[in-house]
Amino acid sequence: MHIIQAGMEFDVLRANNKIAHENYHLLKEHGIKSVDFMGSIGAGKTALIIEIGKRLVSRGKRVCVIAGDVTGDDDFTRFREAGLDAVNCNTGKECHLDANLIKKCLADIDLDKYDVMIIENVGNLVCPADFPLGTDFRAVVVSTTEGDDMVRKHHAVFQHSDVAILNKMDIADAVGVDPSVITKDYNKLT
Numbered sequence: 001m002h003i004i005q006a007g008m009e010f011d012v013l014r015a016n017n018k019i020a021h022e023n024y025h026l027l028k029e030h031g032i033k034s035v036d037f038m039g040s041i042g043a044g045k046t047a048l049i050i051e052i053g054k055r056l057v058s059r060g061k062r063v064c065v066i067a068g069d070v071t072g073d074d075d076f077t078r079f080r081e082a083g084l085d086a087v088n089c090n091t092g093k094e095c096h097l098d099a100n101l102i103k104k105c106l107a108d109i110d111l112d113k114y115d116v117m118i119i120e121n122v123g124n125l126v127c128p129a130d131f132p133l134g135t136d137f138r139a140v141v142v143s144t145t146e147g148d149d150m151v152r153k154h155h156a157v158f159q160h161s162d163v164a165i166l167n168k169m170d171i172a173d174a175v176g177v178d179p180s181v182i183t184k185d186y187n188k189l190t
Contacts, residue, residue, distance in 0.1 A: 016131050019099035023106060023134025030111040034119065036097075036133050038157055039141035041123030044167040046075045048141060049118050050082045056116055057083070066105050066119045068097040075120060085114070096127035099134055125150070129157040143168040144177040151185035158189050 027034050039045045046067075053063045065086040067076035070093065079086035089105050091097060102119065119135060121128045125142075132138070140161040142150045145168055151158055158164055164186055172179050 013130060016099045019103055020132040020134035023099055023102055024136075025134075026106060026111070027117060027134065027136075030114070032111060032114055032117050034117040034135040035137040035139055036119045036121055036128075036135040037139050037141060038121045038125070038128040038161065039123065040125050040143075040146055043123070043141045043143045043146065045120050045123070045141050046078055048165065048167065049120055050079065050084065053079070053084045053116075053118060054082060061115045062113055063116045063118065064109060064114045066097075066102065066117065068101075068120055068122045070094070070122060091122060094127075095122055095124045096131050097121050097133060098131045102133045125154040125157050129154075129160045132160075137162045139163045139165060141165045141167055142182070144172040144179060144182075145175050148177045148179070148181040149185075151182055151189065155189060158186060 037045045037049060049065060053065060056063050063084055065079045065084050066089050067073070067079055067086055068089045068091065069075060070091050072090070073088045076086050076088035087105050087109060089097060089101055091101060097119065117135070119133055125140070138161045140157050140163075142164070144166070166179055166182055169179060
């Protein structure tokens with residue numbers, strides 16, 4: 001027997017959405033463009049964010065990265081070593097960032113110093129979809145190493161994203177994945 005407490009879930013999501021709305025307006029007040037990168041562990045979010053961040057900095061943009069992880073500071077350290085300003089955001093036991101965690105991070109950042117805020121969500125394709133953070137855009141990163149059924153298995157995260165990025169295309173043949181299958185599945189959702 002399963003007990004479903006829909007009212008409690010609705011309250012949690014509604015509270016998150018309210019705080020996400022506040023985060024969005026706070027970032028707008030400071031003229032900051034923001035993006036939330038979601039994806040599995042190993043999809044390549046960190047490497048992609050480093051490359052995007054470095055390119056933005058080379059064009060004169062002031063970039064800050066919020067590195068979301070359950071524990072540790074590995075990605076945070078990689079961002080800093082790449083020359084990017086970064087803040088570490090550990091969730092403890094949670095499998096995703098939520099708007100309240102981001103609100104706390106934003107309170108510790110001098111927002112007047114930045115033009116762009118990049119948030120790397122915890123490596124997960126399920127939970128982050130339901131918890132917007134208050135960013136301008138949401139991106140999902142998947143790699144060919146995850147198989148060609150990612151969109152079919154995790155359609156919610158793709159439906160809640162503004163852009164999908166297919167990573168590690170150079171090894172698609174080696175891992176037996178047809179990227180066109182992923183693209184076709186994605187196009188069925190949009």
